[in-house]
Amino acid sequence: MFYDRAKIYVKAGDGGAGAVSFRREKYVPLGGPNGGDGGRGGDIILEADEGLRTLVDFRYRRHYKADRGEHGQGKDMHGKGAENLVLRIPAGTIIKNEGTGEIMADLTRHGQRVTIAKGGRGGRGNARFMSNTNKAPTVAERGEPGEELWLLFELKLLADVGLVGFPNVGKSTLISRVSAARPKIADYHFTTLVPNLGVVQVEDESFVMADIPGIIEGAHSGAGLGHEFLRHIERTRLLLHILDISGSEGRDPLEDFKIINQELKLHSPALAERPMLVVPNKIDVNGSEENLRRLREEFGDAYEIYPISAVTGEGIDKLLHKMIQILPEVPLIGLSADPDEHRMVQVQSEDRFVITREDGMYIITGKEIERHAAMAYLDTDDGVMRFQNILKVMGVDDALKEQGIKEGNKVSIGKLELEWSEGGQ
Structure with missing residues (x-):
C-alpha cells in the first residue's frame, strides 16, 4: 500500500544516573568518592533509503523510543552509552516538527542522515564533586532527559521523469509499456490514485519514471486531490505532458494543455520552468490528425512534440531516445519547489524560567x-x-x-x- 504521509512520536534515550559511592578497602579508611558517571542516552536518527518507496511502516507503529544510558557504578565505573535508534525512511521525505510546522530536514540522497532527537547526557557521579572543601560529597546527578517530539513525514517521490496530464489520457499505459511497472489500467477517470514508479531501460542507460495521478482544473487549490498529486511532481527533473490528441473524452487537447500548465504554475512557479516534452497520445485513433496539426501550429515553436500511441508502441522509441539525450543536461532537484511555504520562524524567549x-x-x-x-x-x-x-x-x-x-x-x-x-x- 502506498502511504506518503505519516505522523510519529520520537523520544531519545535518557542519560544514565551518576553513582554515589566511596572506596572501601582494608587499610584504606579514607578512600574517597568513586562513583562513576552515567552513560549517554541513544539518539534518534533518520536515514534516507532509496529502496523504500512508501511510509507504510510508520502507519502501524507510531511511537519510537531509544534506550537510556547505563547508570554509573562504584569503583569509578562509568555507565555505557546506549545505541542510537536509526529509522529508515524513503529518499525524498521532508521531516517537519508537528508542533511548529518547521521543516527540520529534507532527505533526498541515499544514506543521508539527520539526528532528529538527541539523547540526554549521563549524570555525573559523586567523584566529580569532590573539592578542597568537601572531600566526601554525597551528591550526584541523574541522567538528562532525552529530547522528545511529534514529527510529520511528507514523501515527495524522487524521479527523473514525471508524466502529467488529465485523467485517462494514457499515462499508466505508457509507463506499463516502457518499464516493469504494472499500474491498474481501466477506461474511467482516476484509475490511478497513487503514483507509480518504473525504471526505464534504453540500451545502456536507465532512468526512473513516475506516473502521477491525473490532474484536473483547480488542482492547485485542492480539487480532485490536487495537492496530493501535485506534490509528487516537484521532485521530477523532466516533465512529459501527455495529451489525448484524439479528443476521445470530448475535451479539446489544446485547452487541456493550457489548463494543466496553468495548474502547475499556480502550484509552484518553479514547475512552470521545468523542462517539458509534449507527448500527444492515441495517434492511432480516428480524428487525431487534425488535433495534432492544430497542436503543432499553436505550440510547435515553444515545445518539442513527440506523438505516440501507448497502445501500439508507435513513436515511443523516438521519445525514449530523446529523454536519454536531454536528461544528463537537466540538473538534479534538491529541496522542494517552495520549502519556505511551510517554514516557521519562532522567537526564542530570553527568560531562563x-x-x-x-x-x-x-x-x-x-x-x-x-x-x-x-x-x-x-x-x-x-x-x-x-x-x-x-x-x-x-x-x-x-x-x-x-x-x-x-x-x-x-x-x-x-x-x-x-x-x-x-x-x-
Whole structure:
C-alpha cells in the first residue's frame, strides 16, 4: 500500500544516573568518592533509503523510543552509552516538527542522515564533586532527559521523469509499456490514485519514471486531490505532458494543455520552468490528425512534440531516445519547489524560567530550569543543598518571593513537586 504521509512520536534515550559511592578497602579508611558517571542516552536518527518507496511502516507503529544510558557504578565505573535508534525512511521525505510546522530536514540522497532527537547526557557521579572543601560529597546527578517530539513525514517521490496530464489520457499505459511497472489500467477517470514508479531501460542507460495521478482544473487549490498529486511532481527533473490528441473524452487537447500548465504554475512557479516534452497520445485513433496539426501550429515553436500511441508502441522509441539525450543536461532537484511555504520562524524567549500560578501551585517552566530539576539528586542533604543553590543563583528564590509565595505553598518544576519553606524549598 502506498502511504506518503505519516505522523510519529520520537523520544531519545535518557542519560544514565551518576553513582554515589566511596572506596572501601582494608587499610584504606579514607578512600574517597568513586562513583562513576552515567552513560549517554541513544539518539534518534533518520536515514534516507532509496529502496523504500512508501511510509507504510510508520502507519502501524507510531511511537519510537531509544534506550537510556547505563547508570554509573562504584569503583569509578562509568555507565555505557546506549545505541542510537536509526529509522529508515524513503529518499525524498521532508521531516517537519508537528508542533511548529518547521521543516527540520529534507532527505533526498541515499544514506543521508539527520539526528532528529538527541539523547540526554549521563549524570555525573559523586567523584566529580569532590573539592578542597568537601572531600566526601554525597551528591550526584541523574541522567538528562532525552529530547522528545511529534514529527510529520511528507514523501515527495524522487524521479527523473514525471508524466502529467488529465485523467485517462494514457499515462499508466505508457509507463506499463516502457518499464516493469504494472499500474491498474481501466477506461474511467482516476484509475490511478497513487503514483507509480518504473525504471526505464534504453540500451545502456536507465532512468526512473513516475506516473502521477491525473490532474484536473483547480488542482492547485485542492480539487480532485490536487495537492496530493501535485506534490509528487516537484521532485521530477523532466516533465512529459501527455495529451489525448484524439479528443476521445470530448475535451479539446489544446485547452487541456493550457489548463494543466496553468495548474502547475499556480502550484509552484518553479514547475512552470521545468523542462517539458509534449507527448500527444492515441495517434492511432480516428480524428487525431487534425488535433495534432492544430497542436503543432499553436505550440510547435515553444515545445518539442513527440506523438505516440501507448497502445501500439508507435513513436515511443523516438521519445525514449530523446529523454536519454536531454536528461544528463537537466540538473538534479534538491529541496522542494517552495520549502519556505511551510517554514516557521519562532522567537526564542530570553527568560531562563517563567512562573505561573494554577490552583494555588507555583509552576516554574523553562528548558534550563526543567533540565536541572530532572537531573537533581535529592536523596542526600548534599544533593538537596546543591539544587537549592542552583535555584538561588538562577534567581528563582527571589522571583517566587516577589510573587508572594508563603510557607507550605507547592512548587512544581517539570515532574518535580516541592514545598516552600522560609529556610529554602
